[in-house]
Amino acid sequence: MKTTRYIIIVGCGRLGSNLANIFSKRGDSVVIIDKNDETFNKLSPDFSGFRINGDVTQMAVLNNAKLEQADVFIATTHDDNVNLMAAQVAKKIFKVSHVLARVFDPKREQVYTRLGVDTICPTTVATEIFVQSVLKNNNNTKDTNE
Amino acid sequence: MKTTRYIIIVGCGRLGSNLANIFSKRGDSVVIIDKNDETFNKLSPDFSGFRINGDVTQMAVLNNAKLEQADVFIATTHDDNVNLMAAQVAKKIFKVSHVLARVFDPKREQVYTRLGVDTICPTTVATEIFVQSVLKNNNNTKDTNE
Numbered sequence: 001m002k003t004t005r006y007i008i009i010v011g012c013g014r015l016g017s018n019l020a021n022i023f024s025k026r027g028d029s030v031v032i033i034d035k036n037d038e039t040f041n042k043l044s045p046d047f048s049g050f051r052i053n054g055d056v057t058q059m060a061v062l063n064n065a066k067l068e069q070a071d072v073f074i075a076t077t078h079d080d081n082v083n084l085m086a087a088q089v090a091k092k093i094f095k096v097s098h099v100l101a102r103v104f105d106p107k108r109e110q111v112y113t114r115l116g117v118d119t120i121c122p123t124t125v126a127t128e129i130f131v132q133s134v135l136k137n138n139n140n141t142k143d144t145n146e
Numbered sequence: 147m148k149t150t151r152y153i154i155i156v157g158c159g160r161l162g163s164n165l166a167n168i169f170s171k172r173g174d175s176v177v178i179i180d181k182n183d184e185t186f187n188k189l190s191p192d193f194s195g196f197r198i199n200g201d202v203t204q205m206a207v208l209n210n211a212k213l214e215q216a217d218v219f220i221a222t223t224h225d226d227n228v229n230l231m232a233a234q235v236a237k238k239i240f241k242v243s244h245v246l247a248r249v250f251d252p253k254r255e256q257v258y259t260r261l262g263v264d265t266i267c268p269t270t271v272a273t274e275i276f277v278q279s280v281l282k283n284n285n286n287t288k289d290t291n292e
Contacts, residue, residue, distance in 0.1 A: 074280075131169075
């Protein structure tokens, strides 16, 4: 038994294109949406999904992507407002069961959580990793007896 | 016994200011450098470190920050070239033992590794977290017998 998913990704920047390539390679059905069609150049030559050139803040674009059939919806643009709006529409109107969004401003994470949207804030994650790396490396630093 | 470190952070954006606030709160000596002094507004009111308003691609700024005494040097700007240059100077000229850099283009990570610089690529990390989240949520999606 193999699980295939219908995954819609908004934004074909580094993150969106990485995800599209990975899920497409895994055999999932992937649709990627970006308003700038040059970004589709980042997709791997063997990407087997669909590209939609359009603005996700327009309902016609979301209808065209068949959101009502999606298992997973991922908003990865660099604009927190666009991600929030798209995630909200995917969750509330199209009832997509698993909605994820990148969020740059950690203060907005609460809003997403209330909506049932999984978020990742790259700054928060990067901060944690840097702090852990510095603390782990403690032994190499100067000790001060206090 | 408490370990205090002398930590220099380049770039006072979201990541840099987060790190500066955290390490300052932990009691470390922190110096933060940014060429745009408005970014220092992101520092917490109880940040007890030093702010240097200057361009790290100029050696005078690095001398002013006393890199030769630093235990940790962290480059967090949004410009991979600036981070790479600063990390290289910190490592090779000022012999800072622990140098970390944010890198946006994963292809550059090899160059840093050769220099002995710890890197974190937010896109790579975000990709992994999104993929894991989607795979973990498999049970909620439609199964296809094949």
